[in-house]
Structures are given as C-alpha cells and as structure tokens.
Amino acid sequence: MRDFELQELTIEPKRGKALIIFFAVVFLLLVVKLWSLQIIQGEQLSEVALNQRTRVVPLLAPRGIIYDRNGIPLVSNRLAFTVSILPDVAAQVRKSPEEVKLLSELLEISEEKILAALSPSRKDRLGYEPFRILEDAGADKALRIYEQGWRLPGVIVEKVPVRHYVYDNFASHMLGHVGMISIDELRNWSELGYGANHKVGKYGLERYYEFELKGQDGAFEIEIDAKQMPVKELSRKNPTRGNDLILTMDYSLQSIVENKLREKDLQIQKETGERLAGASVVVLDPRNGQVLALANYPDFNPNTYNQDFLEIGKDKRSPLLNRAIRGTYPAGSAFKPLVMVGALNEGLVNEKTIFYDAPYPYGYGGWDPESKKRCVYGPHGHIDLLRGLQVSCNIPFYVMGRELGIDRLSEYARLFGFGEKTGIDLYPEEASGLIPDRDWKRDSFKKGEDKIWYPVETLDVAIGQGAMKVTPLQMAVFFSILANEGDVYQPYLVKEIRDSSGEVVCQFEPQIKRTIKLSPKTISILKEALEKVTIPGGTAARAFADFPLKVAGKTGSAEVPGKESHAWFVGYLPADKPELVIAVLVEHGG
Template identity: 30%
Template sequence: MPQPIRIKDHERDARLVRKRVVVGAVAIVSLIGVLIARLYFLQVIQYDYHSTLSENNRVHVQPIPPSRGLIYDRNGVIIADNRPSFSLTMTRERSGKDWLQLLDVIVEVLALSPDDRRLFEKRMRQGRRPFEPVPILFELSEEQIALIAVNQFRLPGVEVIAQLVRHYPQGEHFAHSVGYVGRINEAELKKLDPINYSGTHHIGKTGIERFYEPELHGSVGYEEVETNARGRISRVLKRTDPQPGKDIHLSMDIGLQQAAEAALAGKRGAIVALDPANGDVLAMVSLPSFDPNLFVTGIGLSAYAELRDSIDRPLFNRVLRGLYPPGSTIKPAVAAAGLDAGVVTGDTRVFDPGYFQLPNYDHKYRNWNRTGDGWVNLEMAIMRSNDTYFYELAHRLGVDRLGLYLGRFGIGQKVSLDMFEESPGLMPSREWKRARYRQAWYPGETLILGIGQGYMQTTPLQLAQVAALIANKGKWNRPHLAKDIDGVAPQDLVRPPELQLPSPMADIQLRDPKSWQQVSNGMQQVMHGARGTARKVGESAVYRIAGKSGTAQVVAIKQGEKYDRSKVQERHRDHALFIAFAPADNPKIAVAVMIENGESGSGVAAPIVKKVMDAWLLGPDGQLKPEFRSPADVSGKPMSAQP
C-alpha cells in the first residue's frame, strides 16, 4: 500500500537553521575573541619578551679572541710568535640534528682517515659553549679550502675561518723553557674565566707559556653581528676590540743556548747557565729535546707515542724535574757550612789514609783515591775532592746542622721565580726518614750526605744556584726566565693572590765573610791547581774559573769493590756533574752541567762547562769581552799560569 506523502514543515526548518546560525556565530565570535586575546597577550603583555627573542635571533654577540703575546730572547730574537692559519670549524646548533653524519660527510669530502674522524668527534664532544664554533681541523691547504667551498651546500654549520696559531720558529731550542700551547681540555675549561676565554681554543701547557698565561693571553673583545635565517653574518653592528697579550723578553740568549746544545750534543743531560748578579737564566738545555710545534694544533697518536715511549725521554725536563745525587758538587756548600759553624777552619787538617771510619765501627767509607792524600786542609780537600775530609766534616756538623745549612743554599726546595714545573728535590732529615721508612737516622748516612750521596736529590737548576750563591757571596737572586713583561720586571707584576710569585729568599750571612773566598780559592784550585781534578780543562782558560766536579752513583757498589765500567750497563753508569763560575774574581756566569751516565765529572762535564763559558765570556779575538774584564785580568795570558 503506498505511503502517505509527508508535507514539509518550513517553519520548523527555519527555526533549525536560525539555531545553527546562532550557534555558529557564537562559536566564531568566541574563537575570534580567543584569537584577539592571544594576540593581545603576545603583542602587548609579552611585547618586551618576544621583541628580545626576535632581536637575539637576528643579532648575536660574538667574542673576538685576543692575539697572544710574543716571546723574545734577551736580544729581541723571536722565540714564539703567531702566524695566520685556516681552520675548519663546526657549530653543532647550526649543523642539523645528525651532526655525527655531518662529520662523515666532511671526512668523505676531504678524503681523511678514520683516525681523523674519531679525533673530530672527540673535539666536538669536549665541553664548549652554545653556538660556539669548534675547530676540528687546522692548517687547511688551498685544495681543502676549495673542496669545502664547492660542497658548502652539504655542510650546514661548517665554516673555514682564518685565525692566528702559535708558532715556534726556533723549534727544539727552547722547548723545555718556553714550553708550548695546546687545545683547552675540559678540566681547564671549568677553571678558566668563561668570558675572557670566549673564542679562545688554546692555552699554555708548559714552561713560560703556562706560567705567564694571564699576561700572554690578553683580554677578549666582542662584536654585535646581524645574521640571516641561516645564521650567516650579514653586517657588524658594534665592535669592541680585544686587548692583545703582553710581550715577554726572556733573559736567555739564543747564541749561548745554541752553543750549550752543541756542547752537549749526542748526550743525555742538562745545562743551566745563570748570571749570579741578578738571577737571569742565560741558557737552559735539556737533551734530547722535541719540537713544540707538534703540540699546538694537536699531535698525532703515533707521533706522541714515539715521544712518550722513547727510552731517552725527550719530553722530560731534566733541568727542572730531573733528580740526581749531587755528588761532590755539593762539597763547596758543605765547606761553607763547616766554616760558618766553626767545626773547621781553613787551616784544619785531616789525615786521609784512603778511607774514613767512625769511632767504634769497622766499616770503611772509601775515598775515591784509594791510596789517600795524606794530610789535607780545606782548600786541598776541595781541590782534590777528598772524600775523607768531607766525611769528617759532615760527622762534625751532624745531619741537623748540615740540613739547615744546605737548605739555605736551596737544597730541598724550589729556587726559581717563574718555573712552575720545578721539583723541590730532597734534603733528607731524621724526621723525613722516620716518616718515610719508619727507621732511625744512622751516623753513616750523615757521612755520605757530606759527599752528595745517599738520599739527597737535587736538580741541575739547584746546583747552578749553589754555584751562583758562592760566586755572589751568599746574595740570593731567584733564577728566572722572564726578564721583562712589556717593560715590567717579573718581580713587579701585579697578579691575583693565587698566582703570586714566590717570595725572596734570605741571603746567606756567614759569620766571617772571608769564608766565601776560602771556598772560592779551593774551587779555583780544582781548575788551576797542580793537583786539581779538572786542571787539564783549566790549563787553556784565558780567565780564572772556580769549579767543582761531581760523580754520582746510579747503582750501589759493594764494600771493598772498585767501580768497573766494563761490568756496568751503560744506563747504570755514574752520572757526571760539574758546577763552576767565572771569572773567579768578577763572576759573570755560573754554570751547572749534568750528563746522565757520563761517568766523569772532570773528564766529561768540565770541558762542556768551559765551552759554555767561552761562548759567553770570550769575544772573536779569543779574549774576555771588554764588559767582562777586571783590572786583575792578564790579557792574552792563560789564567792558569798566574800565581
């Protein structure tokens, strides 16, 4: 049956449409109200905040690292400078999400090795500041720069920048004194001023470069730059120039340094030359050495392993860190102690049968001359390096007074002004042995201290200072490498409390000032006396030298046995040492030489000392330079021939 046709209710449909229109209009008005409210909140209430964000996205403050101060020798010869270099940098925040993949692209473009890839990743993972470009590859070639430019579209956040990089034109000559700079590591980054070191990627690691880092670094500058959406700089809005680091003039002389290295060539050892009048370090050699340029932009693993694992230890600073028994070079200081303490005089004589025995003991402490020297006084004891005399002298002094006097000469403490790597060495005492070995001090240990053996450990710098103190009659001048920093003496620098220079040492005041001359006379007889241990070296000198040889045992020899070099491995043979100053009546240079396993202080070390002194004191005519002469000099006549 057909369904009835429904008649459309127009009135109801109209009411429904009107309802929907009203609801829609209300919804639209509400949404517009919300939008207007949001716009009001963002553009009116938070105007300052969002305008700052917008400006920061457009304007960036970039640090301008200062140029590092230069280092010169005393004559103005460049030792450390800065040279332009192109480096590849990467900013992680601008390189996209997968910056590790970007490193793979760099390696591919430049055809680098997997080791380079690992090194890049290590540098990128090191601590840094946001949006700071990190140098990952240094000293780019023109070909590498071109490859980066061609592939720039594949390398977001990667740029080639020009910067100044430290360079050491003298290579190995000053590696252990000037030191080198290297990349800032994470531990250093936490300690450094984050503002002043913004944009700086290198810091002094050793030597002068490290000690005077605050002066050499300078102060950072800034520039406000406008960037586009890709982070590229479109213009510079404002610039504050950095303050460059201060230049340093060293007290060292490159000519004397090279002469000292030539004299020591082929040997493992150290040379220190000082000016007794003011503490200037004239030369400082530790051989073998190394090229500090290798460390500036990052040394390769294989190259570093070769230096680190070398049996000759080229990275080891023998002048400051090498610890050696001083041997007989300490005897002049022991003699000065004995004279001042009153336990001996210049005329006190000791009989030497070739050995010394403590009362009620059978053990014989041998003199190097097994047949003995008979009756010897102080001057002869120094000239002959008579062990028996100094056994007796040390026994009379006792370990407490001996340690007190030698401490005043700098033994067992740091003596330098500006060499942070210096070791204090060791001046043993009763308390030290009790704490170290839980044992009492034995009388025989005092005896061997008197000849520079036993527990005593010294650095070549300390021995040079002993010679300088005797030459200067006890006046203390701390050895220093820097002569002036932008015209200011190191002692006058204004530095933070934690970086203050060491305080001055007290001068050694002997009760009778003539004692210094007595010690000096004995040292002169070493070089110029008829029985002096180094008379063969002194014979050819045109100036008078005061010196003292030393031979330090590396391995012990049993009681009654005699040293036989043929039975001892080369690296177990005795060390050769020598200290000296000259001219004896007007000292201008004090020198200490240490040769590892050199065996003979007089035969091996003394000739090297004379070569160093000749290079400093003599002019082209083979005579003393005019500024080093005194009225007592006899021009053209060997000083050994003078009375």
C-alpha cells in the same frame, strides 16, 4: 521543471543579538592579541625573528708573544684555517650521510672522526660554540670548503690564531707548549672566558703564565638565509691579544748551550753508537737571580708536540722531563764546598789544617778495593784543606762531615737552598730534592733498626752521596750564593709583562729570600780553593786550559749503582767578579 518558492529568511531578535555579541567578542580578542604581539611583545618577537636569521661566531684572541731579554721573539702566533659547523646545523649534518661523506672527502679525514666531533654527548664544549671539525686545515682544504659551501649549509671556515714556536725545539722545557682545554680546565675556567675551542698552556711558561698570555676574545655576527648559508656580516668585535712576556733568558747564550749539548750527543754516537742519556745546563746571574739559560737534553718540538706525542712517550730518555728543575740526582763531590763552608764557619778547620789520606790497606786513599783500580789523584798522604778541594780528596770531607755531624750538616744544606723549592716561575712544579737526616730516616722506615741514623751515613752526605737528591737549579743557586757571598736569590725567568700596546703592566724585581752570614775569612778561603780546581793540578784543569777568563768551580761524580756515574760541573766566572753561574749535569757521564 519544478518551481521553487523563495521564502523570506527571518531571524529571531534574541538569536541575532547573541550572534552579534559573539562576533564582537571574538573580534575584540583578536584585536587584543594583535595589540599584545605588536606593541607589548613586538620588540622581543622581532629579536627572536632576527636571531633565527643571524649567528654570532666567536673570534679567538691570539696569545701574548714571548720575547728573550733583548726583544727577540721566541713564541708568536700565525693564522690558520679551521673548519667548523654552526651548532644549530650540527644535528642535521650528523644525520646526513651524504654531507658527512662529502666533508670526509674534502677534508681527508675519516667519517668517524667527523661524527665524533659532532657528538651531542661531548662534555668538552659549551652549547653556543661551533663544532670544530678540523684545525689548521691548510689553504687547499679551506678552499675546497668554500667552493662546495652551497652543498654544506652551516659549515664555516674560520681564521684562528695558532701558536708558533719560532725556533722549534729551542728552550722547549722553558717555553712549554699549548693544548686543547681539558674538561676539568673548562669546568674551572669557563667563568674566566674560556670555551671548549680554546687552547691553553700545558707546560712551561705557557702554563705558569696562562692567565697573562690569554687574550680577550671577540666575535662577529652574520646574517644567514633559510638554507643556513652566510649572507653578510652584520657586526664585529675584534679580539685583543694577550699580554707579552719579556724573559730574563738570553737567546744567544741559550743557543750556545743547546748546540753544545747536541754536539756532545753526536760525539757519543760517533764514538760508542749510543745516545746521550740526558743532560741539563742552568746559567744564572748571581747578582740578581735571573735565569740566563736553562736547557735540557733530549728535548721536544712544541710545534709538532701533538703529532709526536706517542713517539716521545716511547723514548726511554724522557724528553719531556725538565731535568733542570725536576730531575733529582746525588750531588757528588760538587757538594763538598758546602761541607767546607760549614766547617770553616764553625771554626772546626782553617786553611792550614792538614789531613792524612793513607794508602790502602791502611786507608782507602787512592785505591778502590771493589774495582781494583787506582785513583788518578791519590793516595795524597798529608794534604791541606785547599789542596783537598782542588783534587777532590774524600778524606778531608769525611773528617769535616764527622766533626760537623748530620744535624749541623743538614742545617747548612737547607740554609743554602737544598731540600726546598727555589721558587722559579715554571710549570710543572719543581722538585724539592732531599737532604737526609735523622728525622727523615725515622719517618721513612718501618723497622726499628732502619730508623737509626748511623755515623757512616753522615760520611756519605759529606761527599754528596747516599740518599741525597738535588736538582741542577739548586746546585746553580748554591754556587750563586758562594759567588755573591751570601745572598739567596729566588731564580726567575720573566722580568716584564707588557700589554698588546707595549705598556708595562708588571715588572719583576730580584727577590732575596735570605742572607747567609759568612765571615770574610771563610769566603776568602773558599773562593781560593774553588779557583784552584780549574788551574793545573785541579780536577777541572783540562776543561779550562787556555780559557780566557778565570773560573772558579767544582767537579763531581755522583755514583749510580750498576751504571756509570753522573758527571757534574758547577762554577762561576769571572772568578774575581762573578757575573755568571753555570751548573752542568750529564747523566752517566762518568
């Protein structure tokens, strides 16, 4: 065996000193770095570490409740289970066919729908929000997710408030409905606290008062483990419900109106096999402009609107049309009181003025040469002003319309609210309607001869025909002015807004847009004539036979080329001290 000699290891002094300096510098740098991490950045890094094991989950606020004038809840909220995926786990789930398949089986929805909900290219959500997979999942599906949670890290079940319309179709055009926030709405409202998972008002009062009904969202913070499974709740800020609306609408009166419309539909089905084409009823308080009832038929169920949308779209009767404010129709003979008011106010006629309704072929009184049918109420021969309105004879109104001329006639129509929006607090915005006149015709047609206003067109307007278009709400406002003797009230549906604790935050008072100066004599003659319409000898006598209160009003038939005429009745009661104004329109009601 060889012997190895142990040699003494020696290091030159200069080299040893350099190594000592090198290791000292390295040590000093490590000390500085540790000091920076622990002292300077310690709080920040601690927060980062905490964030990696905590998640903040938003808590959506319930919307405000909508009540009728007597405190009956019409729209409220119910809690529903919603299945969501935390945003930092979404990519992992998306890339896991096994997890997507399991979710599909548990929730009974397609894998395609799940992948679409998890798409990173979605523009309808904000980055920090959970990905909603299934809303209103039901208790059974929520329980399945809880039971299989260990296989689905990052998948959570939330309890979310869902809008509930207490009486389904009741007042659907008035109350409206909600839907998922659109991309445009999210872009415009994100600074107001809206996120991609919010449902917002889309129609009716829900939309018009969106910012009042929306509450303040809360959130809760949870700790999660390395597998993204919830461990415990760390903190919670509860949401605050939105403001409540107290309506002017009366539940009982609205119910009566809607039931009558459904009864009419059933009657038509039984007699003809057809359906009611469409109808609208508006009830106002002429003393203040409050809307007591507003009903349209057909209607829809806001609770199932999203599921029913395609079927609703197939119904040619347009169930989503709010006929009361957006349906426009010729006023027919229900417009004649305005012509009478104008002629009386201008001193062109009085209660003793006599008109002559000549029989055909000397005149058109009592005979329609096109249909070869004799009218029920004519010819009338010599007839006075009051009798002319009672039996709705056209001749007196042709004469008064001719004497007024289209300029004064259209001016009176606009004075009484036709051709302009009433200002009611509903969405979508109401129609203005149309009062035709010289300016309208000149601006609406291209050919020179078509721009000319002809005298016969004035006669059409005088009996509510021709190009004239009005809404049922405008007709109700018109008769409110007659009932209260000149005040033009702005109709409104919400009388109070209260916060979640019941405190009144806003109270709406009646608004008079203008007052029309009518002579006491004009008012007296007009009211007497309107009362005659509903008593024996009047066009509405049969409808009000044995009615317990005195009613004043006017019927109307608005001609529709090639179809049955629309039927109108507009009036007020009690006739001697009006408290209610009602406008009824039945499309193609004859």
